[in-house]
Amino acid sequence: MSGFTVGLAILGGLILAALVAYNAWTTRRNTPKQPDFVVTKTSEAGETVRAEPTFDPVVTMGPIPVPERKPGLDALIDVLAPIVIDSVVTGEAAQAALPPTRRAGSKPFAIEGRNETTGEWETPRAGQRYNAFQAGVQLANRNGALNEIEYSEFVVKAQAFADAVNGAPEFPEMLDEVARARELDQFASAHDAQLGFTLRARAAAWSPGYLQQHAAKLGFVAGALPGRMVLPAASNGGSPILGLSFSTQAALADDLSQSAIREVTLSLDVPQVPRSEQPFMRMRDAAIALAASMEGLITDDNGTVLANDALDFIGADLEDLYDTLDARDLSAGSPQARRLFS
Structure with a gap:
């Protein structure tokens, strides 16, 4: 075999090796990043058992939680119509008189x-007695x-309830309340x-498991809907x-490891x-941490990369917004703000 033929063979081999390496690199680049396996337990034989990361909490039996008391009506964000009654009404009778829907439009x-024993306003409950009622409808929401x-629908519903409990409602002037609602x-x-x-x-893209693993390290847990995680509040x-x-x-794909x-x-949601x-x-800290650990970029909705200075500017604007909400007695996270901005 001549030296020329040998040279061609070597060159062909090098080209083939380069193509194989390039294809392997391309495949690896396009394959979604996968979560790391974690050691969870050891078998009886002493062998390490590997398991995929999981974010489902361990189910334990405990005391039944007390239902959260929902915030009541508030003159700041509700139209209120007092209902005077001639005699005490039981909780069962009041519940039976409630309209089937809890919305007006x-x-x-x-x-x-108004609970006869405690004097507090509350949603009618069985086993209680009430010496007055009030109807309310929210002035505004999103x-x-x-x-x-x-x-008008509010008036019809409130009047029907009042008639059922032998009460007399007093409605505020519609035009005044509508003007207050607009403001x-x-x-x-x-x-x-x-x-x-x-x-x-x-x-490289991320697989759902890879994303969930990194987000879980920051305290995120699975949300109620596929494709959503949340950072839960400190209080129940x-x-x-x-x-x-x-x-x-991607969250519902049959093969999550190949879901990109x-x-x-x-x-x-600030308010x-x-x-x-x-x-x-x-x-901000979560965005920076995730971008660093998953090799990502932080951008706005238009794809513009956000630098740290831009994040600081947004934070300063939010402080002014918080002050404005506080001054209006609609502090972010308050029951009134959560109802208004919903």
Whole structure:
């Protein structure tokens, strides 16, 4: 065999090896990153057993939790109509008289009774007795201000309840309440804030398990919907501090290891979370930590990379917003703010 033929053979081998290496690199680059296996237990034979990471809490038996008491009607954000009754009404009778739906149009509607024993206003309960009632409808929410049609529906529902318990309602002037609703809605619209950062993969995509593993290290847990994780509040019943969402299709894929995620959204509903939780600082820290550990970039909705200076600027603006909400007695995370900004 001539030297020329040998040279061609060597060159061909080098080209083939380069193609194999390139294909292997491309395959690895396009394969979603997978979570690390974790050692969970040792078998009786002494062999280490590997298991995929899991985020389901261990089910333990404990005391039945006491239901959270829902915030009551408030003149700050509700239209209130007192209902005078001739005699005490039982909780069972009041419950039977409640309307089947608790809304007037798009606004929450409620009936409260004044407990004869405690003197407190509450949703009617069996086994209790009430010496007065009040009906209420919310002035505004994220669907807009209470309008004349919704106010009229409120009057009809409240009057029907009053008739059933032999009561006499006193309704405030509709035009005054509708005007108050519009003013409150204008304030809420001007001071509502729902923030979102997008984390985008620099190179290889992420698998759902890989993302969940890194998010769990920061305190995130599985949410109620596929493709959503939340950072839970410190107190029971509080709104999640942060949300982390990704493609529902990726979360429901048959083979999660091959399900590719190239971007996730980190979100904060500002009025829903108490200022004391320092939600924006935790949002910023979570975004930076996830971007570093998963090789990602922090961007806005338009794909513009957000530098640390930009994050600081957003944080300063939020402090002004918190002050404004506090001055209006609608502090972020308060029952009134959570109802208004919903």
